[in-house]
Amino acid sequence: MSAAELAPEEEAGRQARPVSLRGAGPARFAGAEGGVGNLPTADAGATMNPGALRGAAQVRDLDSLAHTLFVRIYPVIGAALLFTQCAIAFINYSDTTRIRTEQAQSLAHLAAAAIVKPGWEQDPATERTLQAVVAEPGVRRAVLRDRGGRLLAAAGEEIGPRAPGVLSVSAEISRGQDEGPEGTLALIVSGENLRVFAQQQALLTLGAILVLMLAFVLTLHLNVRRHVLAPLQRLLRAMNQVERKTWTHVDPEGRFRPANEIDSVCLAFNRMVDGLQAGDEAKQLLARLEEAHRQLEAANRLVMESIGYARRIQTSTLPARDALRGSGLEVAVLWQPLHLVGGDYYWMEELDDVSVLVVADCTGHGVPGAFITLIVAMALDQILHHDRLRSPSAILAALDRIVRVRLRQDGRGAESDDGLDCGICVWRRATREVVFSGAGLSLIYVQDGQAVRVRGRRRGIGFAGRDAADPTFEEIPIRAGEGTCFYLVTDGVTDQMGGTGGSTRRLLGYRGLGGIFLRHQERPLSVQIDALKTELAHYRGSQEARDDMTVIAFRPLRPEGATA
Amino acid sequence: MDRISIAGTERTPEVDFDFPQGRLKLGGESYPEDAAAFFGPLQQALAAFLENRERGPLTFEIALTYFNSSSAKALMNMFMLLDDAAAGGAAVTVRWLHAADDDTIQEAGEDFAADFEHARFELVEQP
Numbered sequence: 001m002s003a004a005e006l007a008p009e010e011e012a013g014r015q016a017r018p019v020s021l022r023g024a025g026p027a028r029f030a031g032a033e034g035g036v037g038n039l040p041t042a043d044a045g046a047t048m049n050p051g052a053l054r055g056a057a058q059v060r061d062l063d064s065l066a067h068t069l070f071v072r073i074y075p076v077i078g079a080a081l082l083f084t085q086c087a088i089a090f091i092n093y094s095d096t097t098r099i100r101t102e103q104a105q106s107l108a109h110l111a112a113a114a115i116v117k118p119g120w121e122q123d124p125a126t127e128r129t130l131q132a133v134v135a136e137p138g139v140r141r142a143v144l145r146d147r148g149g150r151l152l153a154a155a156g157e158e159i160g161p162r163a164p165g166v167l168s169v170s171a172e173i174s175r176g177q178d179e180g181p182e183g184t185l186a187l188i189v190s191g192e193n194l195r196v197f198a199q200q201q202a203l204l205t206l207g208a209i210l211v212l213m214l215a216f217v218l219t220l221h222l223n224v225r226r227h228v229l230a231p232l233q234r235l236l237r238a239m240n241q242v243e244r245k246t247w248t249h250v251d252p253e254g255r256f257r258p259a260n261e262i263d264s265v266c267l268a269f270n271r272m273v274d275g276l277q278a279g280d281e282a283k284q285l286l287a288r289l290e291e292a293h294r295q296l297e298a299a300n301r302l303v304m305e306s307i308g309y310a311r312r313i314q315t316s317t318l319p320a321r322d323a324l325r326g327s328g329l330e331v332a333v334l335w336q337p338l339h340l341v342g343g344d345y346y347w348m349e350e351l352d353d354v355s356v357l358v359v360a361d362c363t364g365h366g367v368p369g370a371f372i373t374l375i376v377a378m379a380l381d382q383i384l385h386h387d388r389l390r391s392p393s394a395i396l397a398a399l400d401r402i403v404r405v406r407l408r409q410d411g412r413g414a415e416s417d418d419g420l421d422c423g424i425c426v427w428r429r430a431t432r433e434v435v436f437s438g439a440g441l442s443l444i445y446v447q448d449g450q451a452v453r454v455r456g457r458r459r460g461i462g463f464a465g466r467d468a469a470d471p472t473f474e475e476i477p478i479r480a481g482e483g484t485c486f487y488l489v490t491d492g493v494t495d496q497m498g499g500t501g502g503s504t505r506r507l508l509g510y511r512g513l514g515g516i517f518l519r520h521q522e523r524p525l526s527v528q529i530d531a532l533k534t535e536l537a538h539y540r541g542s543q544e545a546r547d548d549m550t551v552i553a554f555r556p557l558r559p560e561g562a563t564a
Numbered sequence: 565m566d567r568i569s570i571a572g573t574e575r576t577p578e579v580d581f582d583f584p585q586g587r588l589k590l591g592g593e594s595y596p597e598d599a600a601a602f603f604g605p606l607q608q609a610l611a612a613f614l615e616n617r618e619r620g621p622l623t624f625e626i627a628l629t630y631f632n633s634s635s636a637k638a639l640m641n642m643f644m645l646l647d648d649a650a651a652g653g654a655a656v657t658v659r660w661l662h663a664a665d666d667d668t669i670q671e672a673g674e675d676f677a678a679d680f681e682h683a684r685f686e687l688v689e690q691p
Contacts, residue, residue, distance in 0.1 A: 458675055497630050509668040546595055
């Protein structure tokens with residue numbers, strides 16, 4: 001019986017696929033020596049190489065399992081049967097021989113008793129008795145001798161007592177217990193049928209053994225096929241499919257229940273398939289994820305390159321850092337957009353006899369914020385160079401007007417509700433006076449060991465949703481004392497989320513920022529800016545910065561000609 | 565109108581607008597990239613509620629520790645709705661909570677307070 005014969009019957013209705021099972025034997029599963037329970041399960045599956053199944057799938061002919069079982073088991077059973085049957089036959093034979101001998105002996109005694117009477121030697125009745133005895137079934141010869149052993153009479157066949165297949169018994173002919181024997185009667189009875197019987201029995205046993213063998217072979221094959229081979233072949237087929245990453249489960253319950261061990265192997269295999277499948281899916285998912293990541297990276301690089309270019313454009317709209325050289329001011333600037341470009345903007349310029357310093361914080365940050373800064377830059381150019389405005393409140397009012405026009409927030413159907421906070425300082429060198437005007441932005445100055453905040457108007461510039469344009473901006477003049485430091489800051493600087501280690505985070509606020517400025521007031525402004533950056537980072541701790549940050553720090557220099 | 569509850573995230577505030585009880589709350593930090601997208605639906609829900617509500621006291625409690633300027637704009641829009649409702653006779657109370665040493669949030673509250681003409685605005689300092 002070959003595997004090919006098994007397949008159509010067991011696998012009827014299944015997806016039949018020729019599987020070569022040549023040269024197979026009892027299936028051995030790679031790594032299964034540790035017991036069924038040790039088969040790889042889900043977690044191990046992820047690392048299992050699918051090729052590892054190849055060794056398990058190429059097992060020797062499964063069908064010879066039955067053959068092996070037969071060859072190993074049957075001779076033992078056959079020999080045992082043969083031995084016991086022979087022993088039984090031998091015992092039977094001895095018993096029957098003994099019984100037959102006893103029967104013949106009784107017959108001889110009876111005949112002797114019948115014969116004995118005075119003058120029996122010549123009595124014709126003796127001859128008749130002998131004939132009668134020989135007529136008994138199985139008695140082949142009767143011989144009568146006298147006391148001296150002389151043959152008196154005989155009946156039956158002419159065979160000797162030593163002839164093959166005969167039993168011989170004898171009885172003394174005697175008148176009584178006390179009398180001596182007067183002769184002997186010897187009987188030869190046939191033992192041949194006994195031997196034949198024994199031979200028949202032996203043959204029968206042999207036949208029975210042959211029948212048993214046949215029955216055994218058939219039963220063994222049938223059972224091994226149903227309960228072992230068929231499930232194993234299902235398992236093999238599944239293994240072959242799993243090798244091709246077709247995730248198949250083995251149905252342990254086929255038409256017939258498989259042996260318990262195979263059942264366990266099937267279940268373990270199914271678990272392993274689940275594990276492999278999960279691992280494979282995870283791998284595919286990871287690959288897709290990696291691909292998506294690569295694409296995102298590429299897209300991000302593109303965007304970052306683009307924004308990097310935008311930054312070059314935006315920085316080119318900013319003034320040179322030494323724009324106010326010779327104006328009598330020491331100046332340092334921090335301009336730190338959150339995302340390369342931002343909504344913070346500043347401008348510094350010496351015009352006629354004044355210096356104008358502007359800090360603007362446009363709504364949003366990043367690219368949207370940067371768009372508004374360009375409007376502000378254009379507007380300031382017009383205001384300062386075309387309109388030649390020099391007072392901070394007038395500059396703010398003009399800026400407000402231009403931004404509203406530019407963003408169509410002047411009643412022409414604005415799509416943008418954007419605007420900006422702005423603070424402007426004008427330094428009048430002649431009078432050593434700083435005039436500040438602000439819209440939503442504050443000026444901080446440090447003088448006489450105190451940090452003072454000067455708030456501008458609360459409302460910013462632009463914004464469609466607010467009330468009609470309000471062109472009133474207050475001007476606050478501040479006399480610069482010896483070493484007074486001024487700081488125009490955007491709210492990204494004060495809005496540092498961090499804290500002092502408490503459970504809730506706090507904003508730095510103007511109070512906190514003022515404290516930082518106070519601590520460093522004696523130092524050069526560029527050093528102060530560096531110190532500020534360090535302190536802000538320290539305050540934020542693990543928190544990220546959340547907004548663009550701009551600071552213009554300026555300090556009137558000692559007037560020329562003045563002596564220390 | 566149903567209650568709106570949104571758990572807070574790193575960038576968006578915790579929202580609990582309990583319209584049936586007339587108690588609205590905002591807490592945490594608010595600096596979404598697109599504030600209009602986050603606050604737009606809340607603002608619409610508030611407007612719809614104010615339009616249809618039956619008379620009854622309404623309290624709006626804000627306990628933000630940080631908000632960006634676009635969130636401030638969204639808050640302003642909601643405050644305007646509330647002040648209009650108060651002008652119409654509704655009993656509206658806005659409670660602005662700030663930590664004792666947080667001058668930025670306190671100042672923002674003071675700024676907002678100036679915009680209310682009809683609703684009651686309470687600046688609540690918390691220890």
